[in-house]
Amino acid sequence: MFDPVIAPSGTLLGLLQRGRGDGTLHALAAPRAEALAALNHCVLNDPRHDWQVENRSLYYARLYLDLHGGLEEIERHLSDVDDHLDTDEARTGLALAVLGHLASYGRRDALALLRNYAARGSNWAWALDELALRDDDAGLRSLATPILARFPATPEGEAELATAVRDAFEPRPWRLWADDPREAVGARVRAAREAGSFDRWQRQMRPTGPRPGWSVQAVFDWADQAVERGTELHVPAARCLSAVAGEGDRPAIVTAAREGGDGARCAALHYLAESQDPVVLDLIEAAVSSGSRTVADAAISAFERMCGEEAVDRARGWVHRPDPLGASAAAVLACRGAAGDAHLVLGAVRETVRADGPDSPLLGTLVDGTGRLGIACAAPVLRHVYRETTSSGLRGRAARALAATDASFATGFAVECLWDCEETTREIAAWHAATGDIRVAERLRRLAADPAEEAEVHAAVRSRMGPDTPAV
Helix, strand or coil, X not given: CCCCCCCCCCCHHHHHHHCCHHHHHHHHHCCXXXXXXXXXXXXXXXXXXXXXXXXXXXHHHHHXXXXXXXXXXXXXXXHCHHHHCCCCHHHHHHHHHHHHHHHHCCCHHHHHHHHHHHHHCCCHHHHHHHHHHHCCHHHHHCCHHHHHCCCCCCHHHHHHHHHHHHHCXXXXXXXXXXXXXXXXXXXXXXXXXXXXHHHHHHHHHCCCCCXXXXXXXXXXXXXXXXXXXXXXXXXXXXXXHHHHCCHHHHHHHHHHHHHCCHHHHHHHHHHHHHCCCCCHHHHHHHHHHHCCHHHHHHHHHHHHCCCCHHHHHHHHHHCCCCCHHHHHHHHHHHHHCCHHHHHHHHHHHHHHHHHHCCCCCCHHHHHHHHHHCCCHHHHHHHHHHHHHCCCHHHHHHHXXXXXXXCCCCCCCHHHHHCCCCCHHHHHHHHHHCCCCCHHHHHHHHHHHHCCCCCHHHHHHHHHHHCCCCXXX
C-alpha cells in the first residue's frame, strides 16, 4: 500500500486526515456537502501511515452522526470490483471499522452493510469481527451458510477453515455456529475448531529452527548462522550468553564484540550492555564507526537499553554527533537525562524538526523528554509539531508535552483535543481543558454519556464533574 497523500494542515481535508479535533469543529461549520465529501475521502482512502497504531474509526463515525451522513459512498466502495482485485485489508478496514461504530450507535443501515459485506466481500473476516461485537445471535446465525461456503469441502478447504477459526479475533460467531444442528454447519465448525486447537498445540510443542549449544562459542555460532539466514537473534543470543557465560568467558565475549562475525558481535554487545560492563560504551562507539549496518544498529539498540548513569553521561558527549548514535544519545537524554540536559534535548528537537520535518520517527521520544523535563521554551516547536504532524500518535505526545510546558494549553489546544481521534489525547484534554469555554462543558457532558468512549476518558471527565468540583 502506498503512503497516503495528506493535504495541508490548514485545509478541512488535511485536518480530518490528521484526526485533529479542529477537523470536526471545522466540518460542522462548513457547508454540509463539502464536509461529507472530505469525510468520505478520508474513510475510503485511509490516511494513516500505520493503521495498527493510529485511531480514526470512532472519530469518523461520530462525524457521520453529527452530519447525518448517508453511507452510499461507503457502500459503493465496498461493492466495487476492486474489492476482489485488491484484497489488502487496508483498502476496506477503516470503512468496516467505521460501520461497526455506527452500528453500535444504532445505525441499522450500517449493520445491514456489514452483514452484506461479510457474506460477499473479500475482507469478510474483518466485517465478521465487527458484527461479533454488535450484531444479535439471529443476525450472526444467518451468516453461517455464506461464510462456510467460502471453504470448499476438500482437505485444503477444511484446512483453510480450521485456520480461519483458529485465527479469528472474535470467537462468538464460530461458537454460535458450532451449536448449529445442521451437519454442514455445526459439525463442520466443531471439526475445524478441534483441528485448529490441535494445530496450535503441535506448534507449541514442536521445536522450530536450530537451537544453540550449551557454550559461549556455540551461542556465537548460532547468532552468526541466524544472520546468514537473514534473521536477527541478537537479544535471544544475549540471554543465552547470560545463562552459559562464566567469569572466565569475559575476554572471549569482549573479543567477539570487537572483531567477531556480525551475529556474534551483536550478541556480545547486547550481553555486555545488559551486564553494564564498563568496556561496552567504547565498543559501541567503535561498532557504530567501523561495523556493518547490522552491527551498528545492534550497538545503538544495546546502548538505548542501558540504564546506568555511565550511559547518560556518555550520551552528553555523543548528542552532537550527526549520525544515528547522536540521535540515540538525544533520546537517552530525553528519557533519563537530568534538568541540566534540557538545552541538549531542546536542541535535538529543533534540529530534528528542521532536518527531517514534523513526522520524523525520532521525535516521539524527544517530545516526551521536553514534557518530562518541563522545558517551557519548547512550547513553540511543540505547537508546530502538534499542528503539522500527520501522526495522531505523535500529536498526542505533543499535547501531553504542551500540557506540562505551555501555560496557554488549557484554553488553547486542550479545547480542540476534546474532539481528537486518539482516546489518550481526549483524556489529556478532559483533565486540562478550561471550562470557561462553553464548548468544553457541553463536550464533557457528551463524552460522559457516550458508551463508545474509553473508560480512561470517562474517568477523567468524571473527575471534572464530581461533587467536589465546580459544575460544568
